[in-house]
């Protein structure tokens with residue numbers, strides 16, 4: 389069945405980026421000249437998604453405002469002949485059909501996904517985490533959707549990570565099915581190094597079948613006292629209904645300081661207005677270190 393809808397959970401508290409994220413959602417922090425969330429929505433749209441639900445909370449109304457029209461600003465830009473800026477401002481509001489639902493209590497990623505049940509209905513849907521930006525030739529969520537549709541199953545995006553960081557992720561136990569595609573047999577959330585199933589970590593992109601909602605509805609809190617999506621996915625995977633896709637692309641976790649800075653530097657180096665300048669600046673800095 390075709391995947392037409394996407395859910396972006398963006399209701400986390402962003403505690404790794406405090407104090408900035410006390411009032412500015414981490415998804416709205418600027419990545420050069422656009423908020424992080426816009427890159428994620430653009431990825432979904434490039435993969436053919438039409439309807440997007442953002443799971444938000446009471447401190448994050450800046451997100452709904454950003455993807456709306458702003459007539460006073462638009463008139464001012466128009467009168468000043470600032471066409472490029474006007475175009476950019478309007479484009480953000482016209483990207484997709486965007487819907488919102490609030491997660492009234494911050495009970496974890498699994499709980500945030502469960503809040504999308506009414507929006508999703510009875511069809512498979514994509515999930516893109518609100519702080520993971522992907523850089524790739526083919527949209528990463530498009531790569532995952534293609535395999536989910538091919539195998540008529542749920543799918544998770546994975547990449548190999550080092551032993552130093554594997555205990556920070558959900559990891560899979562899997563058997564190869566095809567080039568870069570695995571059948572998932574089991575999962576663990578944040579395993580101890582000695583107990584890890586593999587080094588394939590789940591990295592922020594999923595296609596889920598609607599059976600996940602019944603699983604999440606009755607699921608007790610797991611690691612950290614939160615309703616963990618991985619625990620629900622594990623139940624789906626042991627029923628034999630899940631593939632993993634070793635996707636092509638680079639993932640930036642902008643929800644922690646180092647990941648945010650890494651992305652900022654890479655994206656600024658590629659940006660036409662800052663790239664050449666930043667190269668020279670970094671050379672000067674490196675020479676002085």
Ligand code: UTP
Pocket residue numbers: 397398399400401402403404405443491493494495496497499500517518519643
């Ligand atoms: P993270 O663990 O990366 O986000 O959750 P967080 O909880 O904001 O992070 P820290 O540890 O406090 O810095 C992964 C994704 O799940 C969303 C987050 O917004 C992020 O996109 N999330 C997490 C929710 O929507 N609701 C939650 O209750 C928890």
